[in-house]
Amino acid sequence: MAEMLAERADLTIDDLARRTGMSARNIRAHQSRGLLAPPTLRGRTGYYSVEHVDRVQLIQELQSSGFSLELIGRLLARAG
DSSP states (O other), rough: OHHHHHHHHHHHHHHHHHHHHHHHHHHHHHHHTSSSOEEEEEEEEEEEEEEHHHHHHHHHHHTTTTHHHHHHHHHHHHHH
């Protein structure tokens, strides 16, 4: 039960970076490219969800398979 709550918990960009092994800088770059949805803002802090974790992991898998970021963007756009 505690793990389920932790999975739904809001993550800061640093939390997302730690969980996925991707730098905060790359996370921001993926957002600017449209590969990753922006976080939910509360005040001046952005919070990421488990869906963001899943998307980052998918991007990492596709990159490790040799897909370019441009192609990943087109694939994600078509997949919705």
